[in-house]
Amino acid sequence: MKFILSRLGFYFLAFLGAITINFFLPRLMPGDPIQSFLGRLAQSGGQITPEMVAALEMLYGYSTSVPLIEQFFHYLQNILTGEWGTSTRFYQPVFDVLGRGMLWTLLLVGSYILVSYTITTLLGIYVAWKRGTWIDSVITVSSVVVSSIPTVVMALLIYFVFASDLGWFPTGYAYDPKLDPALSWEFISSVLYHLALPLFSMVLLGMGGVMGMRSNMINQLGEDFIVMGWAKGVKDRKVMLQYGARNAILPMITSFAMSIGSIFAGSLIIEIIFNYPGLGQVMFQAMLSRDYPLIQGYLLIMTFMVLSANFIADLLMFILDPRLRSELEA
Structure with missing residues (x-):
């Protein structure tokens, strides 16, 4: 407490x-x-x-x-x-304007966190276990190259290839304007369809996390309790997941908390390029029109969300790491 x-x-x-x-x-x-x-x-x-x-x-x-x-x-x-003022750009209460965009930003960022951190964590664990093989070389080099591409370049490349040129995906909006929001498969599938390219761009840019998880996992594989597990004849899958990965994930939680701000900054650029109606679009229009109340409201929400995410990460570290609990109780 x-x-x-x-x-x-x-x-x-x-x-x-x-x-x-x-x-x-x-x-x-x-x-x-x-x-x-x-x-x-x-x-x-x-x-x-x-x-x-x-x-x-x-x-x-x-x-x-x-x-x-x-x-x-x-x-x-x-x-x-709760009086955040009135937008000079949209002539509506700031909270109402931000509320419409926040839903889509939370959907994009939340989906990114779930998909990206699942993929990078599992890949990092796997390539660490397969270190020194051709699988390790291909995945690690590819992840570094892809994650090193600037956000703007990656997003524009994906937009022009898959949306503008090939026409496989929509060039804007969060769902088909012809549809009315409803809990129906038609509407939900339209939302997922419009979310696909922005989410794909963010996931590719977050592939650098594979290297972080790989390094953490390799460090764990050299610990005494891993060697003891092998010596006792514990199955490789159990050693990899329950012994090594469980401890290797802890630094990733801290890394996640530190990267929350950059995630939201990246989503702002992605939303502008893909014309996705999230908070990034709202902020962009507010800056163009010098809409002080809307800018302040956006920064206030972003600050609250980033600090909340960091607080949740601190709680997770406290719950998952018994060493931290013992140090604090000592």
Whole structure:
């Protein structure tokens, strides 16, 4: 319990620090969201009055006449009460705009974590067991080469080959626009069909994890308890999975926690290239229009999700590693 409370305290302080950066960073960027909105209004022939400017500043939480520190405390109050402001790009509450995109981002990232870490873990275990063979050479070299390709290059290559040129997969959207969302096989199959290419791109880019698991597994195979297992005549499959792999997976959990931020960053690029309607698309449009409330809302959600994933990883390490528990209890 002491360990859990200490980690909760750490992540709470980290969240407060992220909130502070989240507030000040967009306001240090060049440009003014209110003036950007008024510029679009003027181009469409709308009339601009001082009352309108004051109302917009109050609505979007941005004012040149109010000190930044006062705006900051007002911002903290709004976060706690669920008032995240109104998007200057979509003219809707920020939470509603982000809610629509978050579902698809969670589907993409969650599918990636499940598929990628299963594949890389099993392949890493297998090639470590087959180390020195041609299977080891082919898989390890291929995984390093594929994972070394920049995200943009890999995604664009897959997009143009399989979606644009061959036409085997759709070039955008999360499902067929002709369908209405429903718990039917037609709708679910359409969602999976549109998810395939973005997910395939992310999985290929994550193949570098094979090398990490391979190294961990090889280190475990040299331990005394592995040699003792062989000496006792324990079957190879049991030694590989229950003795070696069980301990080799532990560092992968830490590696996973450290890579959560890069996973979401990679999904942002993937969503933009494949026109997938997740949070990456929302963030891209918000940056183009200098939509401060939406940018802040996006960063707030990303911060919460990354810190939550790291906290879950800490709990898993505490549960799965008896050495950690014994050190903390000592």
